[in-house]
């Protein structure tokens with residue numbers, strides 16, 4: 001492949017993206033959600049950035065099950081090193097290698113996918129990178145740090161925006177979805193996150209898709225005792241998705257319960273021994289019937305007497321995890337009552 005062809009190929013790809021901006025920017029497409037492939041890309045990037053190897057293993061298996069190719073995932077994990085460093089990227093790649101080998105051993109034949117492109121040795125990487133970046137951001141680049149340390153801007157242009165973006169396999173939109181997911185997962189990278197949300201929107205990623213990426217990135221990955229499984233058994237008594245991880249049931253029932261943002265359980269009563277809640281992650285609420293709601297943060301303890309009508313759940317904008325202890329008593333059982341109304345819940349911050 002000669003240099004000119006490659007540049008035209010690259011420009012064509014970005015022009016296609018620009019066309020997609022016009023197309024997806026219309027009213028009918030503005031609320032478009034992430035498709036399955038994009039969701040998997042976001043989850044893989046987020047777990048890589050978090051260094052959450054158990055979560056990444058699950059995400060890689062899900063991605064492959066849903067049809068991501070081995071080549072696409074390799075590309076994503078290579079790109080990740082530019083945003084979260086070689087250690088996170090290499091750990092993720094090693095994890096992925098093990099996942100692929102383990103699936104092969106189980107007789108699963110995943111699709112290899114297409115080979116990436118490579119820029120020729122004599123390509124003008126500075127020019128290619130500068131033009132790619134301008135097409136992505138939609139404006140000339142003039143960050144003060146690039147004048148203070150020109151070397152880092154050269155590396156960005158020649159390597160990230162030339163070598164890596166020219167590899168293809170993933171579209172520019174898919175690469176930005178991965179980048180936004182990784183930056184939203186890390187802390188202290190809010191400035192870069194804002195910049196990349198701007199880029200993603202510029203090349204056609206919708207506001208709804210951005211919100212979905214942020215929700216994926218904010219899914220807690222460091223829950224003591226784990227997220228567990230969807231709380232299907234009690235789903236009808238919860239306003240939305242929650243998760244249950246039994247910690248022990250040997251001497252008494254101790255469960256880890258995680259609520260997605262805005263999710264709470266119905267008003268209910270624990271007959272028998274009552275319940276103790278230990279707040280561990282995020283921000284939530286507890287309310288006893290006839291009392292004001294009480295905000296809960298990690299370290300807070302709630303003693304709920306037997307027969308006390310109450311509800312508990314997440315704050316509107318935060319995941320929330322508590323340990324729920326079933327206090328031993330006679331004939332322990334929960335009595336589920338009416339939902340907490342939106343009118344009541346929406347007063348909470």
Ligand code: MN
Pocket residue numbers: 268270275304310311312
């Ligand atoms: Mn309760």
